Amino acid sequence: MDNFDLFKNELNEERLYVEKLLDAYVPKYPEYGRICEAMRYSVLNGGKRLRAIMLLKAFEIFEGSKELKEKYAVPFAAALECVHAYSLVHDDLPAMDNDTIRRGKPTTHIEFGHAMGILTGDALLNYAFEIISKIYTDNLDDIRNNSRKDIGNAILWALSVFSKKTGYDGMIGGQVLDTCTGYRPENDYTKSFSEIDKYLKDFNCDENLLKYSLRIYELKTSQLIEIALMCGGILAGADSDAVSKLEEAGKALGLAFQIEDDILDMTSDVQTLGKSVNIDERNEKSTVARQIGIENSQILVKMYTDIAISSLNSAASGSRFLSNLFESLIYRKL
Ligand code: IPE
Ligand code: IPE
Ligand code: MG
Ligand code: MG
Ligand code: MG
Numbered sequence: 001m002d003n004f005d006l007f008k009n010e011l012n013e014e015r016l017y018v019e020k021l022l023d024a025y026v027p028k029y030p031e032y033g034r035i036c037e038a039m040r041y042s043v044l045n046g047g048k049r050l051r052a053i054m055l056l057k058a059f060e061i062f063e064g065s066k067e068l069k070e071k072y073a074v075p076f077a078a079a080l081e082c083v084h085a086y087s088l089v090h091d092d093l094p095a096m097d098n099d100t101i102r103r104g105k106p107t108t109h110i111e112f113g114h115a116m117g118i119l120t121g122d123a124l125l126n127y128a129f130e131i132i133s134k135i136y137t138d139n140l141d142d143i144r145n146n147s148r149k150d151i152g153n154a155i156l157w158a159l160s161v162f163s164k165k166t167g168y169d170g171m172i173g174g175q176v177l178d179t180c181t182g183y184r185p186e187n188d189y190t191k192s193f194s195e196i197d198k199y200l201k202d203f204n205c206d207e208n209l210l211k212y213s214l215r216i217y218e219l220k221t222s223q224l225i226e227i228a229l230m231c232g233g234i235l236a237g238a239d240s241d242a243v244s245k246l247e248e249a250g251k252a253l254g255l256a257f258q259i260e261d262d263i264l265d266m267t268s269d270v271q272t273l274g275k276s277v278n279i280d281e282r283n284e285k286s287t288v289a290r291q292i293g294i295e296n297s298q299i300l301v302k303m304y305t306d307i308a309i310s311s312l313n314s315a316a317s318g319s320r321f322l323s324n325l326f327e328s329l330i331y332r333k334l
Contacts, residue, residue: 079131
């Protein structure tokens with residue numbers, strides 16, 4: 001077996017592990033008008049589980065123990081997949097991207113009705129915070145007596161990252177800018193990665209619009225990936241320098257991931273993706289790929305992925321699985 005096959009096997013194992021834990025976490029009852037059925041439909045329906053896997057693997061590279069993983073990292077991973085699923089359920093609503101297919105099946109609002117689409121997203125977001133707060137109530141003694149004296153503080157630190165980056169100054173802020181296209185703030189352009197910003201003018205397009213789109217991607221897509229890497233590291237005891245590097249890695253990877261998503265919207269098909277294609281054109285979204293073309297977008301995807309991998313390596317050594325994962329997302333060979 002070559003290295004890529006070994007990586008793929010490990011990835012499949014991680015996916016099965018995450019599927020099982022989500023199955024255990026997402027409630028089955030009480031059913032108020034099918035709410036739990038709709039929550040389970042929205043979460044347990046074949047996502048790639050990238051964010052949960054990244055969180056658990058980031059935890060492992062900082063040598064967090066198995067016991068701490070199960071008590072503390074696993075609930076955060078489950079909560080993150082719930083927030084991610086909620087963001088997709090709402091993203092697909094008629095008032096947003098108006099999409100009818102997700103993960104190869106009818107979107108939640110098509111299957112359960114529009115009001116249920118809104119309420120299911122709300123319920124998943126709320127439930128994510130319920131999962132995290134239960135970490136405390138379930139482990140009070142352990143948090144007091146664990147040989148890792150800082151574990152209580154680490155959970156709070158992770159929670160503050162999680163709540164900020166999912167919110168108005170994070171993923172939701174990005175969705176607002178992405179959806180309410182009439183509004184474009186004057187100076188809110190990407191400021192990260194000067195090594196890439198200097199190439200943007202070569203793409204022969206409206207540089208400000210391009211930088212503004214990248215800013216939206218840093219918010220709507222990178223933030224949940226930053227949560228994954230940072231919370232994994234924080235819970236395993238990483239220091240603040242390493243956590244900042246993980247944040248940088250998440251930001252760069254999210255940019256690469258969203259630009260690749262734009263490319264796939266233009267080049268792939270519904271069977272392969274499990275979601276509609278050409279939806280960005282239909283919704284008149286000026287995505288990065290629509291602004292600079294497929295080839296230039298691929299160059300950007302590669303550049304951001306390289307930054308993500310080198311930031312990851314400077315946060316911690318021994319992150320072979322995660323670097324392979326980052327690399328494999330460039331071509332979405334998975
Ligand atoms: C889709 O994310 C939303 C984007 C940020 C492009 P994923 O491609 O990770 O979605 P699932 O979880 O695998 O369905
Ligand atoms: C979604 O971006 C990002 C989210 C925060 C949900 P897209 O709208 O491009 O994602 P898809 O293509 O519907 O998965
Ligand atoms: Mg969208
Ligand atoms: Mg969408
Ligand atoms: Mg898309």
